[in-house]
Amino acid sequence: MAYTDALQSLKALLATIRDLKAANDVLSWDQQTYMPAGGINTRAEQMATVSRLIHERATSAELGALLDRLDGQLDSETDDGALVRIARRDFEHDTKLSADLVERLSRATALADAVWVQARLTSDWSLFAPHLRTIVELQREMAEQYGYTTHPFDALINVDEPGTTKAQIEQMYRELKVGTLPLMKAIRQQQDDDRTRPLHGQFDEARQEQFGMEVIKRFGFDWNRGRQDRAVHPFCTNFSMNDVRLTTRFDPTWLAPAMFGTMHEAGHGMYEQGVAQRFTRSPLAAGCSMGIHESQSRLWENLVGRSRPFWEFFYAPLQNLFPEQLQSVDLDTFYRAINSVQPSLIRVEADELTYNLHTLLRFEVELGLLEGTLKVEEVPALWNAKVAEYLGITPPNDTLGALQDVHWSAGLFAYFPTYTVGNVLAVQFFDAAVAASPAIPDEMRQGEFGTLHGWLNENIYQHGRKYDPNDLVQRATGRPMDTAPYISYLKTKYGALYKL
Amino acid sequence: MAYTDALQSLKALLATIRDLKAANDVLSWDQQTYMPAGGINTRAEQMATVSRLIHERATSAELGALLDRLDGQLDSETDDGALVRIARRDFEHDTKLSADLVERLSRATALADAVWVQARLTSDWSLFAPHLRTIVELQREMAEQYGYTTHPFDALINVDEPGTTKAQIEQMYRELKVGTLPLMKAIRQQQDDDRTRPLHGQFDEARQEQFGMEVIKRFGFDWNRGRQDRAVHPFCTNFSMNDVRLTTRFDPTWLAPAMFGTMHEAGHGMYEQGVAQRFTRSPLAAGCSMGIHESQSRLWENLVGRSRPFWEFFYAPLQNLFPEQLQSVDLDTFYRAINSVQPSLIRVEADELTYNLHTLLRFEVELGLLEGTLKVEEVPALWNAKVAEYLGITPPNDTLGALQDVHWSAGLFAYFPTYTVGNVLAVQFFDAAVAASPAIPDEMRQGEFGTLHGWLNENIYQHGRKYDPNDLVQRATGRPMDTAPYISYLKTKYGALYKL
Structure with a gap:
């Protein structure tokens, strides 16, 4: 894949993750401000589902492959260079912990x-x-x-x-x-x-x-x-x-x-x-x-x-x-x-x-x-x-x-x-x-x-x-x-x- | 797949879809009640992303296969029978329209x-x-x-x-x-x-x-x-x-x-x-x-x-x-x-x-x-x-x-x-x-x-x-x-x- 294509795919995937995180943050904000007390159990399920979809994408092989393709391709002073560096750090953070440990925690x-x-x-x-x-x-x-x-x-x-x-x-x-x-x-x-x-x-x-x-x-x-x-x-x-x-x-x-x-x-x-x-x-x-x-x-x-x-x-x-x-x-x-x-x-x-x-x-x-x-x-x-x-x-x-x-x-x-x-x-x-x-x-x-x-x-x-x-x-x-x-x-x- | 396993898988998939719909509904409710005016563009992106993930699941081959496996297996008077019937109707509704038409509409x-x-x-x-x-x-x-x-x-x-x-x-x-x-x-x-x-x-x-x-x-x-x-x-x-x-x-x-x-x-x-x-x-x-x-x-x-x-x-x-x-x-x-x-x-x-x-x-x-x-x-x-x-x-x-x-x-x-x-x-x-x-x-x-x-x-x-x-x-x-x-x-x- 050309690195420009990889960069575009990376941005699209990161944007999806960001959108889902924002959705979960709205659910959390609503829970703490306006949600009626009775809503707590289904809200917990909703947030668990969105969190799972975030985690799937944030630790996906697809994301790892895009980051591998882009490593060292971009000047770290540029926005895109910083994006790849931060995305790499987040990816390693999210994938370093075993799923078993995350679940037990x-x-x-x-x-x-x-x-x-x-x-x-x-x-x-x-x-x-x-x-x-x-x-x-x-x-x-x-x-x-x-x-x-x-x-x-x-x-x-x-x-x-x-x-x-x-x-x-x-x-x-x-x-x-x-x-x-x-x-x-x-x-x-x-x-x-x-x-x-x-x-x-x-x-x-x-x-x-x-x-x-x-x-x-x-x-x-x-x-x-x-x-x-x-x-x-x-x-x-x-x-x-x-x-x-x-x-x-x-x-x-x-x-x-x-x-x-x-x-x-x-x-x-x-x-x-x-x-x-x-x-x-x-x-x-x-x-x-x-x-x-x-x-x-x-x-x-x-x-x-x-x-x-x-x-x-x-x-x-x-x-x-x-x-x-x-x-x-x-x-x-x-x-x-x-x-x-x-x-x-x-x-x-x-x-x-x-x-x-x-x-x-x-x-x-x-x-x-x-x-x-x-x-x-x-x-x-x-x-x-x-x-x-x-x-x-x-x-x-x-x-x-x-x-x-x-x-x-x-x-x-x-x-x-x-x-x-x-x-x-x-x-x-x-x-x-x-x-x-x-x-x-x-x-x-x-x-x-x-x-x-x-x-x-x-x-x-x-x-x-x-x-x-x-x-x-x-x-x-x-x-x-x-x-x-x-x-x-x-x-x-x-x-x-x-x-x- | 045993039909009981298929039924469990169907319920899990439908629950995920339902959770995502609820998340999108919260985003929409918030937009119409409390969202500051400046939030409109990113909110539109967030809802588009969640809608896309819903649509992917609601029209997935996986869902179709589960429904095929379950058709005619359950008494239609039971809750599970009704669930399969309604899920089938929703699935056909969502898949009958071509993606091209949905997009143009x-x-x-x-x-x-x-x-x-x-x-x-x-x-x-x-x-x-x-x-x-x-x-x-x-x-x-x-x-x-x-x-x-x-x-x-x-x-x-x-x-x-x-x-x-x-x-x-x-x-x-x-x-x-x-x-x-x-x-x-x-x-x-x-x-x-x-x-x-x-x-x-x-x-x-x-x-x-x-x-x-x-x-x-x-x-x-x-x-x-x-x-x-x-x-x-x-x-x-x-x-x-x-x-x-x-x-x-x-x-x-x-x-x-x-x-x-x-x-x-x-x-x-x-x-x-x-x-x-x-x-x-x-x-x-x-x-x-x-x-x-x-x-x-x-x-x-x-x-x-x-x-x-x-x-x-x-x-x-x-x-x-x-x-x-x-x-x-x-x-x-x-x-x-x-x-x-x-x-x-x-x-x-x-x-x-x-x-x-x-x-x-x-x-x-x-x-x-x-x-x-x-x-x-x-x-x-x-x-x-x-x-x-x-x-x-x-x-x-x-x-x-x-x-x-x-x-x-x-x-x-x-x-x-x-x-x-x-x-x-x-x-x-x-x-x-x-x-x-x-x-x-x-x-x-x-x-x-x-x-x-x-x-x-x-x-x-x-x-x-x-x-x-x-x-x-x-x-x-x-x-x-x-x-x-x-x-x-x-x-x-x-x-x-x-x-x-």
Whole structure:
């Protein structure tokens, strides 16, 4: 077959796979937003059928033969070259695992998830432990099948962060510990009042929603190519760069979750909306990696949404929406409230400073489990000891401790560090944008975000999966991932907030 | 292959097809309810891909071989026997048309639909005419490929009403004309006031919605297995009997459309919800035919929703929702308003009495086109002449005349009569239910519908597609379709309303 014909056949096959994935994503989005409760069983069958058809094509001999025909034929800098490279990586990823392992993993996680829900309700680790033991075994098998030279973690993190290793993650955490633990200790010694009080009270949901939608419209979220719905567990999904769905959840007694949640999901969403249109229906039409994706949500949530320049513009409109609650709260008090540092038992509620300790502790637990040096039944004790060591607080039960996250029951190992990669990269990208356009903070004070959005679009969004994560970071910022700007940002921001 | 193995393979293949159809229906529902405008192109690609995969399976040699193996092996009264029979019919339907014709029809209707929208805006039949000419040619080809002995219409109506013929439809219309034209003439001579005035004014949409949802909950619509959303063109769809979606549209200045629209769509919806659970993921899990389906929506909309017993219970709650608008309107005046007979140019707004004249005129036009005795460019003149003859009014333009319906541009020929079949059967079924349980009207006066819903469930809903339409009518009512009860119903109801 001429290589041009092979390329065309490859694109057609990949487009079919992409269309089926989009269909499955619509089924999943609908399940989490509008599906009546009674629909659950047949929806599960529908998604299983579509998943099976995707898997058949994604691992087909036809796809393998086309990739073999095209290997080395195209300049890797071109779109087509990148397409073949990424398609090859996906194919190897999908075919490396034996069908038997995939099936056992699917069954084990389905069972584990149901038991985890129950264990979490009753705070009973012993219920969940045997299931986690099975899943850890399966993770080790996965690592063997994927292959690695140094550590099984390398094989697993490569799924979400291609090109990243355990050693790099350890280095990142070492630097963060050295850089931020003294800061946290100094803050903890202050023992001041609960700064978050202005965020609690009665806040009408419709007004919260109105505010969030207005904010992300100004960020540059395109409402013609996206929408926002409500879901129990907020998420962002997309069915093309022209159909991006955000979801959020409102707490009528607490202003923070929906407000920052909307900005966070919009960060994911603007990334997907920004992927170049020419990548439509191809595997390049998606974010580069989990860490890069998270950097985009954290950038808009924290670097923008928790910044003082942002609130110099947006605080008056927010006060106007909630005059009774906020008229007597001045801007500085509000700014301190949304940036209060408080050790928290729950990762998803953690502040910017303590957040990474949550992912670090999970990373350390996972290493022990994968290496076999930590037994599943020892996890809660180790967990609690680490929470006490890192955060100075003690979980009263496992529901607020080792049972809080869904990831392990879902078979997601080597995933938590990508959240911290996202935090680190958010600052590195933001700094690069401001270095290129120093007016960005002033624009933020005017409620304008066009320059920042444009820089992200140019340097990150449009490329989709064309470059590997390390390559993308290098191209966008001129150097590899670097924790120094992040540590510097935290020291400056929280030093000022806590007068250190 | 042992026939039991063949049966199992057949069921698995049909379940896959059913799952893919459900996925496509979710994509379509989403497109019409929540999809952002920008998503249209990629959604079209996604649906085309899923449709292609459905078609591949539905016409596959594998399916044909399984059906050949199973033919005559199973008692046709059993579920499995019915499954094989219906699957055979679907397979022959899907394979009889050449791929070439399907493709030409798809292209022609896509083009015709866009032109029809434009022609309707500008009331320009000449724009649409060449496209309709192509579609008529394709309909004739379709009829040839499906095959028929007497008339091409027989082949086409068989798609939606298996076992029905042109001759039966003609007989039905003849009886309706004889039975109802004198009644209409007598009403038209009364020339009284506009009885519909109480339905016009300002009616808050949220309260309209609240009322509709409460009504259909009492009908027996299961909100745990269904929901209601808004769409430009109201419809009902389902992805299983446990996930049924209604859509509606509100007019804030006119009470009737959403109220009766909700009851109408709920009639379709309760039918789908009532199909036996054991038919899940099989081709038996759907309504029996278009006419039977329409009978269920019309039964709840007209026989219940436009009846006096219904309003003896529901009028007070409606007045409470709209006290300003309705407090000075008594029950009889309201009842007259919702049952006002007024010749209308628009079929979908027609009253019960004149509605069938709209479908009759389209039926007659279609026969002329299919037989070649009517030229496409002559349609508007014939249309207007028939509207004048049947309804005594004259369309001022083709937008309100021959261009009003979407069906022809969508390639739906031999479809309009199924609406009238639905009207006729609605009364036949309702009468049979009341004959079995004479307390039904009294229950309606109490806002209770359990006996009626139970009868429909027992005699119609649960069977899905197990029986052919004529067979189902015979089983449920003890005789074939019969216009006499319908004519009698109209004479009694409108005779009283107009004191004739």
